[in-house]
Amino acid sequence: MTNSASKPTAASPVLPQITDHSRIGIFQGLWPFAIGIILAALMYAILPNAIGQYYSRIVIDIGIAMIMAVSLNIVNGLTGQFSIGHAGFMTLGGYAAGMITYYGSLLLWDSQAKHGGFLGAGDWMFVASCLVGGLVAAAAGYLVGLPSLRLRGDYLAIVTLGFGEILRVVLQNTGKVLEDSAALRSAKWSQLIPPPVGGALGFDAIPKYTNLFWVYVFLTFTVVIAYRLKQSSLGRAMISVREDEIASQAMGVNVARYKVLAFVLAAFFAGIAGGLFAHESGLNISPNDAGFQRSFDYVIMTVLGGRGSITGVMLAAMILTALPEVLRDFEQYRLIVFALLLIIMMLVRPQGLFGIKEIWQIWPGTGRRTAS
Amino acid sequence: MHSRKLAFGNLMKLLRSFAVTGCGLVLVVLAIGGCNKTATDSNEILIGHYASLTGSQATFGNATDTAVHMAVEEINAAGGINGKKMRLITYDDKGDKREAGTTVTRLITKDKVVAVLGEVASGLSLAAAPICQENGVPMLSPSSTNPKVTKVGDMIFRCCFIDPFQGAVCARFAVEHPKLKAKTAAILYDQSAPYSVGLQEEFEKAFVKLKGEIVLKQTYQEGDQDFSAQLTAIRGSKPDVIFIPGYYTEVGSIAVQARKLGIETPMLGGDGWESPKLGEVAGKAFNGCYYSNHYSSQDPNPRIQDFIKKYKAKYNETPEAMAALGYDATYILAEAIKRAKSLSGKDIAAEIAKTKDFDGVTGKITIDADRNAVKAAVMLEMKDGVATYVSTIQPGM
């Protein structure tokens, strides 16, 4: 850790919040995780019967969008960089996760179908695959983050966009999916490179494990970690990079390191979201998901919610995912409304709905406790 | 100790945010629920249709949807199904797989349709089919030709031919047609479209089986405007015929640019060429090119001419094949519902499967054991921008 946060000493009573937050490690205090898991389990048990498959599906989509928005917020909101290739990380993670569950199922159980029930062997493989998807995406995040050592602002935006587009084309040129375990066992190396993930057709045979429980468990992890990150010395260093790179460099913050770190973290969670996305039923992950159009959706979420506000972008993700369903009859005008919202927001309230504050911080009476 | 107290404070904040998120979710769900309630009327039979009404394949989706609407109106005017009126709900999936999944889920679980029509593009049908299968609601695709679609399960049907048949028809035509007599072929396909990728594979298989040789394969992507690089390479390989199983939007430009590069080789394609726009774009550049299709608007068959007359009277344009298929699909579905004992998905699916020699606009349609339509294909020749009928190729040739 760098020395950017002041040491907790009794002599600095002015900044008790900062000193104490910096002590709480990202995994310290497992309470919120437990509560999140319990809530997710409750949702899984109750929601599908209570509100039906259609609404459950929207709630799942909202969960995935929230993971994406919160993770993108680490780069765009906290660190002040501008990534418009976030869907690329998601798609990469999704493909990696899909390869593990699909080919893993073929190898282990000779079938591509779902294996085991809730929390069964298949479910655990799915969870592991999402994490691996996250790691693969994080590795890509590291690579994309590297140019940020030399590039700033707009240039970096174009590099992230280029990453998404390159990924899309590369995925389009992958091989056919191997149909069964016999084909997989007898496959030659030439069939495995490039990986057999379906090319332009998309990876359409991935077993569909995604459900409310796993989406909201992963969302809990993402949100809690992002929140603690924001409160920690790490997060404060990132904010300092956003506010003024030169000043923070002068204060001993390793600017380059925090930029790359932000990319790696954001890509990791996006990769997990990709894993969830790839295993969602009624969806085949395909190369076009890596394109810039999907990325723009998430950028809009972070901008509207407030760059830096975790609850703000969550709210924006929720509204922007649900709104199209409400507006299904006004289909043509949906994106026009979004576009106008974006422009007006920049003119009237450029910091987004909540700025860097969380929802409870703008409730009247709670006062302003953290620096914004 | 001090820090633990604060950790607890943090916990409260997190709890609050969970609560806020939860309340928000509930509100959103309520909002959607409250906004558009579909009145269910026991005198109505609800049919769902999902199609790309916007997006890059919007012309196909709109043509299909128009014809489906027309068929539903006709059926209702003729007394409906067993005294009940058919009611159609169409949703736009924007040519996006995620949207296709959501709209079909909505059709089935919220609007509670008894059967689903759609989609044109195989990729989208593949995304939505598992949802229909899981919920036991029959899905009838008017025009997805990729064989994988109906393999999803016993609830998924189609009323068009499949790519292996279409590929074989094109290959045979290339080898046998007196004006072509092709021994070598080059393939130029859209690597971003599942339809195109699938069809070129089947063509290659069939063509090689007929002792033909594929001399060169080139690819492009949807939306490409310049094909000079690919065409220059093809020009060098000197094939007897160029097979281009793409969509009309790009094929028109390909033809024009090929002629500009001095390539006079005849071109051959599949049903993706079908559009009145194709002739407009390419005009004379397309002379001597052929494509396989579901029907020919020049066919004198009264059933076809009658359909064209009605369609023209209503929408003032010649229906393309997608419209004809949408029209047939609606009638096949309506007849199956009429015959079915109940409105349960199982009964309707069983009756769709029994469809035999249905006299449609696109020919006699029989659904086989794999839930695919067995029917003839027609070959059309482009003459000065007009697709003219050449021959009909029966199944099982």
Place this chain on the structure above:
Amino acid sequence: MADFVQTLMTALAIGSLYALIALGYTMVYGILKFINFAHSDIVVLGSWISYSLAIKILPVLGLNPHNPETPPPLWVGAVVLLLSMVICGLIGFVIERLAYKPLRRAARLNVLITAIGVSLLLQNVGQLTFVFGSSPQKMPSLIQDRELIRLAFSSGENAQVVVVGLVDVMIFVTSAVLMLVLEYLVFRTKLGTAMRAVSYNPDSASLMGVPVDRVVSFTFVLGSALAAAAGFLFVLKYPTVQQPAHFIWVLLGLKAFVAAVIGGIGNVRGAVLGGFVIAFVEQFGAFYISPNYKDVYVFALLIMILLVRPTGLLGSPLQEKV
């Protein structure tokens, strides 16, 4: 050899289109220091306005707008080009005044996001049924393409010819003329000096009596007019006019932007150079390596150049910028 020359011809025609579009990006960036994401949508407007004008004008002359049997007189093309440049220039002016001007002092990121918003707005308004609609249209051929030059390579059995068409030549010539006009405007007129002054330092320029707002507006009008010209030439060459929200337009804009960055953003000559470099890499890569990865070459080149020379080929802080 024939193939090489053919690819070269294609690259030249496409390169001049990229260069025209890149000029708009580079001018706006030079002055306001942000990527005008909506610039590619002005290209779209340019092509759709050209299309709409053409199908309105042709029937007046007694020609079938969809498939004119006889080519219309040349002045029709010129009128359509000029009108669409004027209309797009006006639209560019309005956009700048409404969306960007209030943000003159805001963070660059905010302006960038506004630009994305404007881009989405233009795309989706254009896609409305009563504006341009959501299906592709065919641009009537305003200029009959015909052979101008025929080059023969080797003889006998394997003779291969390269045909240079009128449209390609017109694209090249029109863009070359427009670029020369711009060059003159920027480096030889008072207005150009004002533009360069604002680009160098808006505050001091303002102190020296340069009307900054008017100069910025003028830059937008100029960039938009060039974009409209590019749009017109684009549909002249590729007559399928894709729907306004089609991703090819965004990709076209992106590549032009990449061209501007590679040439050194803010630098007028750099944009032209970048446009041709991009077109060459794309076309030769497509022909000699594989057309599958056409877009990859462009973006890979961009990343490489940015890493080696972050200010682009011709860009350096000392160079005069617009």
